[in-house]
Amino acid sequence: MHLRKFLADILFVAFLIAASFFYGYFSIIDRPPEGIHVWRQADGASLAYNYYSDGNSLLEPQMNNQMENRGKAAGEFPIMYYFVAVCYHIFGFDYSVYRIIWLLTTYIGLFFLYRLSSKILKSSLYGAFASAFLFTSPVYVVYSISFISDSIALSISFIGLYFIYQYSQRKSIKNVVWSIVFIAMAGLLKITTIIPTLALLGTLMISNVLSFYKKERNYLLKLEGIVGFFFVFAILFVWYQYASWYNLENETDYFFLRTAPIWSASTELIHEVKQALMVWKDTYLYQYGRYFILVLMGLVIVPVYHQKISSLYYNFYLLNLIGIASFFLLFYIQFMYHDYYAIALMIIIPLTIVMFIKKYSWLIERNIVTTTLFSGTLAVFLVLSVIHTSKNVNSRFNPDTEWLTNLYQMESQLMEHGIMEDDLIVAPDDSSPNVVLNALKRKGWSAINAVDQENVLNSKIKLGAKYMVVVDTNFYTNPIIDPYRRNLVFTHKGIKIYKLTND
Structure with a gap:
């Protein structure tokens, strides 16, 4: 059993490395910021370089552009830029250091997602498919080795979710602590990655309310859970309050710390964003892969065979969809020029696959024919998605610059x-x-x-x-x-x- 699990782990890691070669990762590993959204990439590279060259403290992020006050400006928590600077001092200044840190973070996050999915589905094969499909989203793939923190923030959130699941299986304070660390870290890097955490909180609160009215007293949201959620939100609140103060103190509003909702846009602008989304759509997921995920999503949502999936999983999925829709509406205008805003939404890919298999396992695992047919379908879509992504990222990594x-x-x-x-x-x-x-x-x-x-x-x-x-x-x-x-x-x-x- 342990040998099979080990071999499954090795095969999943082998897929990540093979796909990385296919995507051209290792041919651009030492390249400076370039390609799609080089503007925002240069901001990230600049923050890391200034930590390296000036020796600022962690809480004094600074860019090359002097703005109004020596370039001091704060957006996401700059721990990763600071860590890159520390590694520059150890290994020497080289952009490959930056990209390798991003890539390793991506690998680790995807591995934890694979482990989490495997535990939920009790199948390493299906767990691998759920995680691997995310690694075929061009927008996720591009920024997983670039200089923008959205992809690695999502990757780190998977580690936090893994420890939350571990706590649900084995009540250990260690799992609570690690889940707080990684969920908070993901939220500090990109606040939108806490959508699954909010969905989980909502799911547990619904469960507690129902238990209260039924007088069952089997409350799932207990004291340690309440404390854990409190610490996560407290950490996020403190940082974003500090970032707002820091920017005000340094007379800058460069980094975007506010929403851009659809209701603040004119009719003309709403239409322009729609057109931009049509341009970006192939960077989110392979065309037929999108249709495939949408079909699975519909089959998860429809109330047939509802008894085949627990209300906890079902409510968690629905609340994630609500969170994703809310985020899309709250930041609608940003989607016009920033394809990387969609990265936070990509959680729906592995989540849909996991929930579909969870709900329809009675049909999928009915016999060898149904199992083979479903696994084969996943494999075909995975291969086609990898091919699509390799073509898509090539032009984005190698533009005419x-x-x-x-x-x-x-x-x-x-x-x-x-x-x-x-x-x-x-x-x-x-x-x-x-x-x-x-x-x-x-x-x-x-x-x-x-x-x-x-x-x-x-x-x-x-x-x-x-x-x-x-x-x-x-x-x-x-x-x-x-x-x-x-x-x-x-x-x-x-x-x-x-x-x-x-x-």
Whole structure:
């Protein structure tokens, strides 16, 4: 029995590694932030780099872009960026360190999801399918090795859910403590990953109310559970209160700490978001895989054979659906430009598979024919989904960004031309906060700070800006450059650097 379990574990890990090769993970493992949403990726890389270079405390997150107060800004809890910085000090600065940490976190989270699903279904095969299907969602796959924390936050939440399940089977305070640690960690990295935790809390509360009215006294939400949930929500409350204070203190609202609900959008904007969702849809899941999950979802929800699944599982599933729908409506506008907001919704993939098998196990396991037919169907959809994802992520990992490659090559030349590490620069044609600044490992400002306007540029020069970096050849004719054309320091593959001062 133990040997079979061990072999199943090995085979699941082998699938993760094989799929990673198929997705091209190991060909981009040492690449800097690039590809889809390089803007937000550069923010994450910048936060880690500043911990590494400046030695700030954990509670002082800072970016290359100086914003209003030396770039200090807070969003998600920066523990992972801080950890990356610690590893930079141990192994040396290399983007592969960052990506490996993200990838290992993803693997560990998926492994715990596999173990959790296997325990619930009492089948390593079906548990593997439930977890493996999540690893075929392009949006989850892309960001699992990129510089954005959404995917790893979801992965960490699986570890917390595993320990909650362990506690339900074996009442141990150790399981309570570990579940608090990992659920809180996931919520700190991305608050939306606590949807299953809220669903579980709602499920247990419903069970307690029913037990009270039936006078059964078999309450599932007991004191240690109440304390556990309290600690999780207290930790999240304290951090997000601190982040709000920190941003207010540093006069920035860069990181998004509020909702963007559908009811605040105009009719025109609602339609635009719908169109964006149609563009993004293939990045969420393989087309026929989506239909497959939707069919399974409908069969779980319909009240036939309800007696085949416990009310606890059924209520938990329904509350998760309500939580996902609520999140979608609360952050609707964000889905227009940010496909990674959908990562929190991807919990529905393994959850639907687990609940379907749980509900219809009487039919699936009726005989060898039904078992083989269902397992074969899962296998076919899994293979097709992997193929779809490999095609999808290839274009997202390898876009036409030669200018960005050229930019990263310049960093080594800056010192040769007298541009020191503490020299402030401006990037007037960079609409992001940190892409150019992070690539050059210099602090300063970009077009998002309006340095493409003369009065703002002059104010930044007074604050110490010494150099201007112009990446886009179409920007060369901009009159903002005119006073500094004689001060060209050097050119690298079309990228120009000008000196802004005469000292």
